[in-house]
Amino acid sequence: MNNWHLTTFGESHDTAIGGVIEGCPSGLRIDQQLIKDDLARRATGKTSSASQRRESDEVEFLSGLLDGVTLGTPIAFLVRNTDAHPEDYAALKDTYRPSHADYTYQAKYGIRDWRGGGRASARTMLPYVVAGAIAKQLLAEQGIKITAVVKSIGGETEPKRIEALLAECRSKGDSVGGIVHGSITGLPAGLGEPLDDKFQACLAKAMFTIPAVKGFEYGDGFAMAGMKGSQANDPIIVNEDGTVKFLSNHSGGVQGGITNGEEVFFNVAFKPIPTIGRGDRHDVCALPRATVIVEAMAALTVIRF
Amino acid sequence: MNNWHLTTFGESHDTAIGGVIEGCPSGLRIDQQLIKDDLARRATGKTSSASQRRESDEVEFLSGLLDGVTLGTPIAFLVRNTDAHPEDYAALKDTYRPSHADYTYQAKYGIRDWRGGGRASARTMLPYVVAGAIAKQLLAEQGIKITAVVKSIGGETEPKRIEALLAECRSKGDSVGGIVHGSITGLPAGLGEPLDDKFQACLAKAMFTIPAVKGFEYGDGFAMAGMKGSQANDPIIVNEDGTVKFLSNHSGGVQGGITNGEEVFFNVAFKPIPTIGRGDRHDVCALPRATVIVEAMAALTVIRF
Amino acid sequence: MNNWHLTTFGESHDTAIGGVIEGCPSGLRIDQQLIKDDLARRATGKTSSASQRRESDEVEFLSGLLDGVTLGTPIAFLVRNTDAHPEDYAALKDTYRPSHADYTYQAKYGIRDWRGGGRASARTMLPYVVAGAIAKQLLAEQGIKITAVVKSIGGETEPKRIEALLAECRSKGDSVGGIVHGSITGLPAGLGEPLDDKFQACLAKAMFTIPAVKGFEYGDGFAMAGMKGSQANDPIIVNEDGTVKFLSNHSGGVQGGITNGEEVFFNVAFKPIPTIGRGDRHDVCALPRATVIVEAMAALTVIRF
């Protein structure tokens, strides 16, 4: 399925945000409910820490479908920005907010859309979530399952402590970072290229496309830098029928850039949201909303191999 | 210079290894000494921990040059594998070594070059080092400097302790991982794309192309997952002449996928070399030889923006 | 400007047709009138031979603009299919029309949009016309001018004879082919790549993207196959100031795949429209409506160099 290509467009507070999927196979009946569920996860994270901005996030499909079934031609879709209040941002027109992309966009383009971050807004992840939901549906048919969960927030891993930390941040107008743990199971052995498109390299690139991501590791990751080879190696046994069995999975399901059929697991580090000192429309933490985005980016990586 | 493209080829113990650089600007007098120096760093790491395999690593340029000056056309080069002893590996023909790519290549291709790892050998990094040296020369002319150093080996950061650890590994036939710290200075603001080719995403992809890399972080990286926004933000001041000044650089020189003119710094985690239990031709640690590879991959990333 | 990329989407009789332009420079105030004029040329050809289908062809821009000025981010646009009468085509659901793409789409995808040709309709050229108008505006600012005119229809070159031929075809329910002549002036010398992206090769590929195109030639084209070198060569004189002057232009403005600063001129051959035996909603000839499409495809080629 390596013709799959997603083109996205849209600013946070302009007319609409959306995408065009090329290379999606024909004959797939797209399950709209899966898309709606993932958009709800992105919009609310299903927790009280989520943003107060409430878009209806209604997806309109423009092409590539006949009676809900994919034609094999480009699938275009859009979501209108119904809850856009650009006037809220007028004061930002002449300011570079700390750790936002205001200055870098100005430096690159000589112009920028100051309304809510424009193209730098986390809302630009929405088309990836829509396309990711379709990719996950296709992959599920092949037995490939992708999940992402919150591993820690502000260094805390216990739900109770996390809630307390988020409440504290909210009351102080502060924000906090966190780590998302991702998992891909059911992958066949043999996906990935020896050098320029290693499986893990494409996965890493996809994760760093998400705003606020500062680190990525897979398998035992950074911990392996402190290990000895005798601790880190994954013994492999060849069964009588020629199949193989791995006795451990420090490698995280990939060797030499190519999947070995074991679980691919990884961690993604998010920095704190840079908007602080305001309690109204903004998130205290990118997590757990980011989990569905991590899943989408992983699915959009796997679907291309 | 975004037409730059490097194609590489070669197995570890076949005839030759090399590459073709497309899109290199015309009119550059290539400094062959810079290439030789970097190849020496890759071959020996300048330390006693380095591999005993000693290739002459003589680069032959086949095209793209007139009297040593680039023509703008493809620059092809190769290094012959003069020290290849494929017979040393004959025993590996029917074995899958633990945490090597033997099994995954077999699964992907149904055939594999069992002689010294074939295309999965770390020797395949050699063409990247050659092209990286040329890229670094071009970038240096623009005031962009790229350096990489060993940050830690097996968790140790003191040279004396590192030497002791390496000696211990050598005596026990074991290996050990480590972390390389990279730095890019002199970058203009404005490099990188808002979403699909963020500066850090391309850099991450390049680093995960290197064998044995398990983690990548930039700026304050994973530590930011434990920070609050009030700690992590980088205040920006606009000077009277319109230029800007950042009061800190937790972000690592990039905001919204685009460079802001500050130093880009990052860490790359290497797992221990999987070949253990043999003291002869193999490394105890991929570091410090890997530092020049990290520099090359960084240069090959920057040169495309 | 070689980051310019156009992605298009849409079926003839589904919700909408449109495109996403990536890599358009920031700071351009798009002249909407130029787009409207070109869409009118595509819709009517300004002559009585044009199709009776009358779309309002209202372009909606969704992203990439702030107060009508390009931001440098993706520019998405769409045109709704307001005059779609899919029920007119219900009879075609189970038929393969001669010299249409009905069968080939079915063979490729196992499914097809039978409503008015779906993705194979000439209406899919509409997004190229929109993007082409923007590209022509950008090129005009650099002094590059692109025009296309009808050279012949059914072998006739005299307007009076052409009108008579078209009238005859209309009365008999037949159709007829023709040739469009294109011209690009004001090009700098030096555009194009030596081999894989020769200027003329990219231009040819663009022209064959247009439905019904069966032939392309540039410079003296097929006639040169019958010439001697002594007739076909273009002498070049170096002026005292180092500039050059060509004494003829059989080459058509390109040598070795690279423009030489002279006019690039070319012919594009269109087969007759395959829909015959019906006098109602369909064209008798793709020309002159196709001239604006030829201009758009030429502009979209030049803009990428």
Add this chain to the structure above:
Amino acid sequence: MNNWHLTTFGESHDTAIGGVIEGCPSGLRIDQQLIKDDLARRATGKTSSASQRRESDEVEFLSGLLDGVTLGTPIAFLVRNTDAHPEDYAALKDTYRPSHADYTYQAKYGIRDWRGGGRASARTMLPYVVAGAIAKQLLAEQGIKITAVVKSIGGETEPKRIEALLAECRSKGDSVGGIVHGSITGLPAGLGEPLDDKFQACLAKAMFTIPAVKGFEYGDGFAMAGMKGSQANDPIIVNEDGTVKFLSNHSGGVQGGITNGEEVFFNVAFKPIPTIGRGDRHDVCALPRATVIVEAMAALTVIRF
């Protein structure tokens, strides 16, 4: 097989010329004789009109093979320029030859390899011939056959008249153009993309990559511009078993950019070789040597679908 990608390199009179094939399937035993035969056709055209330059054209494979069988990794190969006499060209160092690429290279790069045309030499087609021979071998295994023959030289189609015309050109130090006819049979229906990578568009682009090509047409080509729809249409009959039968093939095997399973046939127009007034080392006509290049470019197009 759409990962196939050929990168080529080399100047006419520098060290070597060659290429790297990526994406060739593993497990193919390359038939070296097929490559030798095609190189001989390129070098001599098997007729007396061919160039007097006699390279041994010995291909050296550097990677991607184990005991002559493809590994699935990049296949690099080169041919050394053993018969290079750059000193013959020293007089051309400061001259722009008419209808050569001397001036355009200088304009693009500010430097050029004046030795025998450098990268603009027809000798740069050699790597395409090598890769094309491998592609033809792979396609033949799928029943796809590609052939190209001389259709006319200087407008003549009779062998006797052609010989006389070539003799005349040789005696006068002139050159002459011609047309090559190509044919692809055994193609399955369904190859090609609806718009941006139409089968015929990719084929056209490939042909215009060949030096001296000025025109391309497929099916009934330019003649269709003078036809009526009632003459040009290809009726299609659906057999009882669901297969189809075409009653004619004016379309040339493609509809809507996608193959229909019929023969794809096409014509390629070559201008006269621009080097005239010299009887020694140069061709009088690019044909028939060009036929094997046309075959190679067609094979390299088909292999990517």
